[in-house]
Amino acid sequence: MAYAGKSPWVIHYDGSSCNGCDIEVLATLCPGFDGERFGVINTGNPKHADIFLVTGSVNEQNIDVVRQIYDQMIEPKVVVACGICACSGGIFHDCYNVIGGVDQAIPVDVYAPGCAVRPETLIDAIVAGVAVLDEKAEKLKAEKKGRA
Amino acid sequence: MGKSTVIPFGPQHPVLPEPLHLDLVVQDETVIDVLPQIGFVHRGLEKLVETRDYNQFIFVAERICGICAMGHSLGYAETVEELMGIEVPTRAEYLRVIWHELSRIHSHLLWLGLAADAFGFESMFMHCWRLRERILDIFEKTTGGRVILSVVRVGGVARDIEDSELAAICSVLDGIKSEYKEITDTLLTDMSVKNRTVGVGTLTHEQAVDLSMVGPFARASNVSYDVRSFGRGAYGALSDFQPIVDAQGDCYARVKVRCLEVLQSIQIIQELAGKIPQGDIAVKVKGNPDPGARAANVLEQPRGECYYYAQGNGTKFLERMRMRTPTSQNLAGMVEALKGCDLADVNMVILTIDPCISCTER
Numbered sequence: 001m002a003y004a005g006k007s008p009w010v011i012h013y014d015g016s017s018c019n020g021c022d023i024e025v026l027a028t029l030c031p032g033f034d035g036e037r038f039g040v041i042n043t044g045n046p047k048h049a050d051i052f053l054v055t056g057s058v059n060e061q062n063i064d065v066v067r068q069i070y071d072q073m074i075e076p077k078v079v080v081a082c083g084i085c086a087c088s089g090g091i092f093h094d095c096y097n098v099i100g101g102v103d104q105a106i107p108v109d110v111y112a113p114g115c116a117v118r119p120e121t122l123i124d125a126i127v128a129g130v131a132v133l134d135e136k137a138e139k140l141k142a143e144k145k146g147r148a
Numbered sequence: 149m150g151k152s153t154v155i156p157f158g159p160q161h162p163v164l165p166e167p168l169h170l171d172l173v174v175q176d177e178t179v180i181d182v183l184p185q186i187g188f189v190h191r192g193l194e195k196l197v198e199t200r201d202y203n204q205f206i207f208v209a210e211r212i213c214g215i216c217a218m219g220h221s222l223g224y225a226e227t228v229e230e231l232m233g234i235e236v237p238t239r240a241e242y243l244r245v246i247w248h249e250l251s252r253i254h255s256h257l258l259w260l261g262l263a264a265d266a267f268g269f270e271s272m273f274m275h276c277w278r279l280r281e282r283i284l285d286i287f288e289k290t291t292g293g294r295v296i297l298s299v300v301r302v303g304g305v306a307r308d309i310e311d312s313e314l315a316a317i318c319s320v321l322d323g324i325k326s327e328y329k330e331i332t333d334t335l336l337t338d339m340s341v342k343n344r345t346v347g348v349g350t351l352t353h354e355q356a357v358d359l360s361m362v363g364p365f366a367r368a369s370n371v372s373y374d375v376r377s378f379g380r381g382a383y384g385a386l387s388d389f390q391p392i393v394d395a396q397g398d399c400y401a402r403v404k405v406r407c408l409e410v411l412q413s414i415q416i417i418q419e420l421a422g423k424i425p426q427g428d429i430a431v432k433v434k435g436n437p438d439p440g441a442r443a444a445n446v447l448e449q450p451r452g453e454c455y456y457y458a459q460g461n462g463t464k465f466l467e468r469m470r471m472r473t474p475t476s477q478n479l480a481g482m483v484e485a486l487k488g489c490d491l492a493d494v495n496m497v498i499l500t501i502d503p504c505i506s507c508t509e510r
Contacts (some may be wrong), residue, residue, distance in 0.1 A: 014166050016189040019506045020214020020295045022166065023258060031274055044161065062167060062188045065159055091211055094199065099190040116214055116295045133218035 003131045007039025008078075009128050011049035015102060016092075017056025020116030021083035028126075035119075039128055046072035051129050054102045055082045055117075057089045070106040072116040076136035077131040080110045083117040090115060121132055139140055150176050157494065159188050166505040170343040174491055182486045184479055186204065190509040194469055200438065200443040201464040202228050203302055208268050211509040212471065214295045216449045218251040221445040222508075223471070226381070228302050229406020229458040231443035232435065238382075240304040242420050245382040246317075247291070247299060249413040249420075254283040255450035256406045256413075260335065263403060266499040267344040275331055282324055286317055304430025315422040321414045332407040336400075347402040349485040349497035352397055359399075361481040363474045364405045365501050368398035375448035387417060387421055399493075402500040437463050449474055451502050472509035 011030075025045050029035040029042050043049050046069045058066055070079065080100045084090035087100045100107055109132045112125035152175045154427045159167030168189035173181035196208050209224035210217045222244050229236060261276030283296045290309050291297040299306050309317070320335035335341055351361070356369035366373060372390035374384050383389065394401035437460025445456045452474030482501045489497055 013160050014189070014506075016191050016509075017506065018214045018217075019166065019504065020211070020217065021294060023214060027277060027281070027284075029276035030281075032284075046160075055193075056189070059188075059190065062159070065167070065188070069160060074176065078504060092191045092193060092196075094196075095193055096193045096195060097161045097190050116293075122241070141373070148488060 005025075005131075006050070007041065008050045008126060008133060009041050009043050009048055010051045010053050010126070011043055011046055011069065012053045012055070013066060015054055015056030015066060015086060016059050016098065017063055017083060017085055021055035021085070024116050024119055025055060025082055025122060028122045029112065033119040033123065034064075035123060035126065038123070038127065038130075039126075047069045047074060049073055049124070050077060050133055051123075052079045053082050053126075054086050057085045057092060057100060057103055058105045059097045059099055063099065066098075066102065066105045069090045074076060076133055076140055078109045078133045078136070079106055080112060080122075080125050080129050082112050082122060082125070085112045087113050104118050107109060113128045152180060153492070165257055166503070168498075168503060168505050170494075171220050172486075172491070172494060172496075173254050177203050179489055179491060179494060180484045181485050183485060186479075186505065186509055188509070190505045193510050194471070197466040197469045199465075202466055203433070203468070204462075205469065206300065206302060207298060209471075210298060210300075210471075211298055213504055214508055215255050215504060216251070216454075216507060217236055217296050217452065218300070218469070219447060219454065220447040221297070223445060223449075223454055223456045224469075225300045226447065227443050227445040227458045228437070228466075230445060231300075231437045231441050231458050231460055232433070234303050234431060234433060236304055237431060238425050239308075239427045240429045242382045242385075242424040243305050243309060243451055244300060245430065246309070246314075246417050246420055246424075247287075247297065249417050250283055250286060250299075250317075252413045252450045253410050254280050254287075256410045257283065259406060259450075259499075260331065260403070263496070264335065264341075264500045266495040267341070269341065270271045272331070272334065279327055282320060286320060288416075289313070290317075296374065298434050299407050303431060303433040304428070306430070308429045314424065318418050321417060325411070325414065328410065335403055336407060342400065344493070344496055345403055345418075345500075346398060348493045349489050349500065350396070351485045355484055356397070356481060359480045360477060361452075362477050363449070363502075364402060364409060365382070365452065365478050365481060367391055367393045368401035368405045370395045372471060373453070375446050378446075383416075386419060398498045399496050406502075409410065436460065436462060437466065438462060449505055451475055451497075451507070452478065454507075471510065473504070473510070474505045475501075475504045476508040479503070479508065
């Protein structure tokens with residue numbers, strides 16, 4: 001990837017995380033790490049977002065919410081699992097109310113491990129996500145051309 | 149009076165960093181009833197005591213909540229120490245309180261930012277979080293972690309802070325003070341902030357007592373209750389400790405109480421850093437809790453009193469571990485405070501109780 005095709009807007013949803021990763025996601029976008037340098041903007045609206053940052057694992061109660069937000073996002077879209085709980089369930093993997101990582105609910109493109117995930121890892125993951133986003137956009141374009 | 153309408157709020161909402169669902173029953177623009185629904189973050193970690201021994205569980209306890217991580221590991225360790233009759237070295241007690249008060253500063257700064265964001269003051273949000281990074285730098289230097297510190301162990305702490313490092317922490321806190329004053333001056337005197345906070349979401353003293361509210365939420369309604377004033381651990385070494393209270397009980401009072409508590413925490417850290425004795429930082433822990441032994445413990449978290457209960461069964465696994473966290477207590481008060489407020493003020497009222505949902509649901 002030579003340069004990012006667009007400024008990635010992100011939406012954040014807290015699955016069943018302990019907050020540690022959530023505050024790191026926010027800290028990534030705040031002055032200390034300044035994710036906005038890369039054009040990363042936090043939005044509350046799934047329809048405006050390119051990248052879906054999920055923290056925490058999924059359970060019976062929130063799995064539908066995670067799927068709903070994912071479905072509301074417009075193609076092309078990328079999912080980043082932030083923190084080890086979102087990747088695999090982490091320390092809570094054998095809790096009775098934890099189904100597992102976010103990939104149990106929706107397809108995940110980038111895994112960012114860590115407990116709590118470090119902002120540097122998150123920035124890396126978002127940049128990797130932008131590459132995937134560009135790839136997906138190219139593919140969509142090609143498909144459209146093929147149809148026309 | 150129009151007919152009532154139900155407006156769903158959350159679980160995914162721009163002002164909420166955490167999933168909480170509320171059904172707001174509104175008439176015209178006024179909220180007349182609130183039905184909270186929780187359970188999005190429930191993991192069931194109290195049951196993990198059956199598969200993690202009492203030394204391992206401290207890392208689980210720490211991950212009850214990433215914001216109050218230090219507090220939960222401290223509360224859990226103190227409970228197990230009481231259960232097994234372990235005497236912790238004095239230096240470890242001091243270090244624990246220093247880290248705990250630092251995490252209170254980080255939690256309150258985080259909250260001040262989120263509260264500012266709730267009424268659309270985004271630049272203030274950024275400033276609070278910029279200042280908070282300085283506290284996280286201290287954490288990173290002294291423990292290696294930014295939010296999950298993993299520094300408390302049953303029987304003491306895992307790392308020492310050198311005296312030179314303690315002096316450096318005090319001078320960093322001194323540096324923060326002047327910048328912090330600019331932030332609080334704006335939050336407490338700015339007209340546009342006052343318009344959104346004064347007289348909004350009032351909880352009277354009687355209501356706060358009746359509903360057993362805890363923490364800054366109660367103290368803003370003139371309930372002078374702070375577990376730190378019991379003087380347990382290193383808090384007993386403080387020359388003076390008075391809970392910060394305010395009589396108004398509205399959003400403005402809650403902002404004010406938390407603003408002042410940061411300064412109080414800075415003072416506590418600086419006093420303890422001057423008094424800290426030399427010595428060991430941990431004792432060896434041997435044996436298991438006796439069968440049937442019980443211990444209870446309270447701790448002042450950034451959000452209020454947290455209650456811990458542990459029961460042993462003679463093995464290295466605990467029979468039962470139970471926490472009652474401040475937000476689960478405060479949700480009842482939040483519902484009361486929300487009744488009668490404008491729909492536009494709902495964000496502000498929810499944020500000023502400083503809800504911590506992952507603490508509540510565990």
